[in-house]
Amino acid sequence: MTEKIMLTLNANKIYGLLNKHSQGSMNYQTLRDLTGIEKAGFTGYLTELRKKGLVTTTGPHCSKTIHVAMRPKDLDIEISQKSIKRASAYGKPRDDRYAGQEKKRGCLKCKKSFTSKWPGERICKVCKTSRAWTNDSPYTPSGDGDGFGVSDLVTGVI
Structure with a gap:
C-alpha cells in the first residue's frame, strides 16, 4: 500500500533530485545550487520535506548533508498548487510588481x-x-x- 503525500512544486523538485542521485544523499549547498531556489525559500522547502519524514539531515548547517528517508516507490506524491511564501516577498518588491x-x-x-x-x-x-x-x-x-x-x-x- 502506498502512502499519499502532498508536496509543493519546489519541495517535489528537491525530493526528485535527491532520489535521482545514486547515493540518495547530497550536500546542502550542491542541492540548493542544482535547484536554483533562493536560500530562504530552499530552507522552507527542506523543512517541509523533513516534517513529512521524506528526508533527514546530518552535520552542521554550512556543511549539512540531506538524505532520502523514504523512497518514492512507497509514496503517491501529489503536487499542491499552494506554495510557501518566499522570505523575499516580505522585503522590497520586485521592480515589475x-x-x-x-x-x-x-x-x-x-x-x-x-x-x-x-x-x-x-x-x-x-x-x-x-x-x-x-x-x-x-x-x-x-x-x-x-x-x-x-x-x-x-x-x-x-
Whole structure:
C-alpha cells in the first residue's frame, strides 16, 4: 500500500533530485545550487520535506548533508498548487510588481514631496544617502572603537 503525500512544486523538485542521485544523499549547498531556489525559500522547502519524514539531515548547517528517508516507490506524491511564501516577498518588491503605480508622497524625514516607486517607500533618496541615515554620523558616542555606532561603555566592552 502506498502512502499519499502532498508536496509543493519546489519541495517535489528537491525530493526528485535527491532520489535521482545514486547515493540518495547530497550536500546542502550542491542541492540548493542544482535547484536554483533562493536560500530562504530552499530552507522552507527542506523543512517541509523533513516534517513529512521524506528526508533527514546530518552535520552542521554550512556543511549539512540531506538524505532520502523514504523512497518514492512507497509514496503517491501529489503536487499542491499552494506554495510557501518566499522570505523575499516580505522585503522590497520586485521592480515589475508596482510598475506604473508611482505616487507623490511626503518624506517622513525631511517632509519634502518625492515620487515613491512602491507603497513602502516613505523616505526620499536624498535622506537615504545622508550621513544620519547611513549611520556615518558625527554624533556616534565617543569610545566607539569597533565602528558599530555603539559606545564601548554601553556594551560593557572596554
